[in-house]
Every structure is written in C-alpha cells, then in structure tokens.
Amino acid sequence: MYRIARALLFLLSAERAHRLGMTLLRWLGHLSGMCRGMRARTLAAVTYDASVKVAGLELAHPVALAAGLDKEAEAVDGLLALGFSAVEVGTLTPRAQPGNPKPRLFRIPEHRALINRMGFNNHGAANAAEHLRARSWHPAPVGVNIGKNKDTPLERAVDDYVACVDTLAPLGDYVVVNASSPNTPGLRKLQEPEQLTALLRAVKERLSRVAPGKPLFLKIAPDLTPEAVDEVVDVALACGLDGLIATNTTIARPFEHPLAKEAGGLSGAPAREPANAVIRRAFARSGGTLPLIGVGGVFTAEDVYEKLRAGASAVQVYTGFIYEGPGMVRRLLEGLGPLLARDGFRSVREAIGADHRVPPPAAAVPERQASHPQA
Numbered sequence: 001m002y003r004i005a006r007a008l009l010f011l012l013s014a015e016r017a018h019r020l021g022m023t024l025l026r027w028l029g030h031l032s033g034m035c036r037g038m039r040a041r042t043l044a045a046v047t048y049d050a051s052v053k054v055a056g057l058e059l060a061h062p063v064a065l066a067a068g069l070d071k072e073a074e075a076v077d078g079l080l081a082l083g084f085s086a087v088e089v090g091t092l093t094p095r096a097q098p099g100n101p102k103p104r105l106f107r108i109p110e111h112r113a114l115i116n117r118m119g120f121n122n123h124g125a126a127n128a129a130e131h132l133r134a135r136s137w138h139p140a141p142v143g144v145n146i147g148k149n150k151d152t153p154l155e156r157a158v159d160d161y162v163a164c165v166d167t168l169a170p171l172g173d174y175v176v177v178n179a180s181s182p183n184t185p186g187l188r189k190l191q192e193p194e195q196l197t198a199l200l201r202a203v204k205e206r207l208s209r210v211a212p213g214k215p216l217f218l219k220i221a222p223d224l225t226p227e228a229v230d231e232v233v234d235v236a237l238a239c240g241l242d243g244l245i246a247t248n249t250t251i252a253r254p255f256e257h258p259l260a261k262e263a264g265g266l267s268g269a270p271a272r273e274p275a276n277a278v279i280r281r282a283f284a285r286s287g288g289t290l291p292l293i294g295v296g297g298v299f300t301a302e303d304v305y306e307k308l309r310a311g312a313s314a315v316q317v318y319t320g321f322i323y324e325g326p327g328m329v330r331r332l333l334e335g336l337g338p339l340l341a342r343d344g345f346r347s348v349r350e351a352i353g354a355d356h357r358v359p360p361p362a363a364a365v366p367e368r369q370a371s372h373p374q375a
C-alpha cells in the first residue's frame with residue numbers, strides 16, 4: 001500500500017512530501033487510542049527477546065528513529081505509533097533559523113539515497129520544548145539532538161549547546177551533541193580532540209546540573225579517518241560520555257549521478273558501509289565499553305543485524321523510512337528474529353558486537369574491509 005502512497009508522494013518535491021508526511025503524523029498523534037493500538041500491534045511482531053539497554057535507556061527493540069525527520073518534536077506520538085523504540089528530535093538550535101535556501105533536499109531513488117543540505121532549519125529550542133511539554137504519552141525514550149546556530153561563531157559554539165541543554169534536556173530522555181552535520185559551516189571541526197573535549201565537558205557539566213543522570217551521546221560523521229574515530233572514542237571515554245551515534249550523512253559521493261554534484265550530506269544505502277566501518281572501529285577501540293547507536297543505510301532486517309554484529313546496541317533509521325514507509329519497523333522486527341535464530345542467538349543482546357568475538361572466515365573480511373578505506 002505504501003508503494004502507491006510513495007509513488008504519489010514522490011510526485012511532490014522532496015521537501016513538500018516531507019511536510020505532508022509530518023502533517024499526517026502530527027494528526028495521527030492526536031488520536032491517542034489509535035496510536036496506542038498501532039504501537040501495540042507493531043510490537044506484537046516481536047516474538048523473541050528483542051529488548052536492549054543502551055547507556056541505561058531501556059528499549060523494547062533495537063529500531064529507533066534518527067534525528068532530522070521530526071526536527072521540531074511536533075509528531076513524536078505519531079512516530080511512536082509506528083513502533084520505533086525511541087525517537088530522536090532535532091537538531092535544535094537555541095534560536096530559530098530558516099536553514100539553507102530551497103531546494104535543499106534531493107531524492108536519488110536509483111541509489112536508494114537522499115542528499116540534503118537543510119542547514120538546521122528549526123523554530124528554536126523553546127518552541128520544541130513546548131511540544132515536548134505538551135505530550136502525555138511516554139511509551140519509549142525521546143532524545144533531543146542539539147546544535148549551534150549558523151551565525152554563532154565556532155568559538156562560541158559551546159554557549160549554544162549549553163543553552164539547548166538548559167531548555168531541552170529536562171524534557172528529553174537523552175541528549176545528543178550533533179557535531180557532524182556537513183551543512184553548518186565549520187561544525188565538524190568540533191570533532192577535533194581539543195575542541196571536542198571542551199565542548200563535551202561543558203555540556204556534561206551543565207547536564208549534570210539541569211537533568212542529572214540523563215545519558216549524553218555524541219553524533220559523529222562517517223567521513224572521519226579511522227585514526228580520527230579512535231581519537232573521538234578516546235575523548236568520549238575520557239569525558240565520561242554515555243555513547244556515540246554513528247553516523248551522520250556523508251560528504252562522499254560514491255556514485256555518478258546528475259544530482260551527485262549537489263552540496264550536502266548523502267544518506268541511505270550508500271551511507272551504510274561507511275557507517276558500519278565507523279561502528280566497527282569505535283567498538284574495537286573502546287573494547288565494547290562505549291555504547292554505540294548505529295545509523296546509516298538501514299532498509300532491511302539484514303541491515304539491522306549487520307550493525308548489531310558490528311557493535312551497535314541499537315540502530316536508527318531515516319532514509320530507509322522514507323523509501324520503505326510506515327510498516328518498516330514491523331518488517332524489520334519480523335525479519336530480525338529468524339536471523340538471530342539462524343546464528344544461534346537467543347536475544348538481540350547476544351548479537352551485539354558478535355563480529356568482534358568470532359573471527360569471521362578469512363576470505364570474507366578483507367573483501368568487505370577493502371571496499372572502504374576506513375575499515
């Protein structure tokens with residue numbers, strides 16, 4: 001059924017289709033009985049032990065929604081009705097800003113991909129806080145993903161993140177420092193060890209005062225070199241961060257296409273391997289001690305399973321959801337059980353990081369790793 005809806009939605013510009021989808025999800029969110037029923041029916045697809053714990057967050061299963069879809073926290077209940085085990089809102093900045101000029105979102109169906117250069121368009125942290133405050137249904141964790149305003153100089157970035165913590169952290173179940181969007185000039189520099197340490201220390205200190213105990217994550221780019229991933233992991237551990245979200249969109253263009261020249265971040269199927277390489281590297285560097293949420297190119301249960309085995313404790317989806325539609329969570333959950341059973345895992349938890357424990361057959365690894373320079 002979504003195939004027909006998608007064909008119609010794809011007749012609209014990507015951003016119009018997004019707005020329409022968000023409006024429908026917002027309306028759905030007002031029908032609380034229907035939301036509860038829909039969520040219960042999706043979760044009934046879990047006939048195996050799917051629960052995971054990520055940095056203290058209890059998730060019913062490992063499939064969550066990535067940041068960027070519901071930037072304003074306007075459709076959280078509608079999204080939870082679709083069965084996601086957590087929803088991340090944002091990226092939010094202290095002050096409202098329009099983002100980049102349109103067009104700024106492009107579909108590339110041939111590659112099951114999107115390119116976006118939205119540029120943190122949002123109505124500001126206080127507006128999202130109103131939406132979060134108005135919610136009364138709390139079946140799963142909601143994360144708040146925060147960033148800096150475009151016109152805030154990089155030297156003052158910390159102030160913006162801290163301001164967002166003040167406004168949003170008490171209303172979310174976890175906080176994400178987004179230092180990896182390619183669409184805010186200079187933002188990714190915040191991933192460098194010295195700046196990152198200062199940023200994370202300041203955010204953590206404020207978080208401990210305004211919302212003690214709430215986990216803090218850092219969202220990182222897939223374009224980091226393997227050595228840079230190691231550095232980020234080391235800083236994260238030194239700062240007592242609760243986990244990493246790996247990864248944001250990539251600035252690489254691993255295919256030729258008329259739209260490939262559009263500036264912005266690439267997501268979807270071409271982002272899968274780069275994200276997985278970062279997950280593997282971060283898991284190995286931390287010896288599995290730093291919880292990871294894997295994101296990038298998840299479309300199928302196999303994709304979820306691959307990220308779990310690579311070291312992610314949960315996954316998030318964005319582009320896959322645009323292509324696969326509202327039934328996606330259910331399909332992923334139905335498909336994951338047999339994959340776990342096939343390999344003798346009694347729970348999702350047992351599969352996390354499995355690739356690091358059992359050396360895969362010698363022939364299988366070099367080929368996959370060689371296909372991506374980060375591995």
Ligand SMILES: Cc1cc2nc3c(=O)[nH]c(=O)nc-3n(C[C@H](O)[C@H](O)[C@H](O)COP(=O)(O)O)c2cc1C
Binds near residue numbers: 145295
């Ligand atoms: C249109 C669009 C907007 C996005 N906006 C944000 C954002 O505001 N903050 C953020 O942390 N990630 C944002 N992302 C990145 C996604 O959360 C995700 O990390 C990335 O798209 C890779 O996952 P995917 O392949 O499942 O889409 C955005 C992605 C897309 C496609």
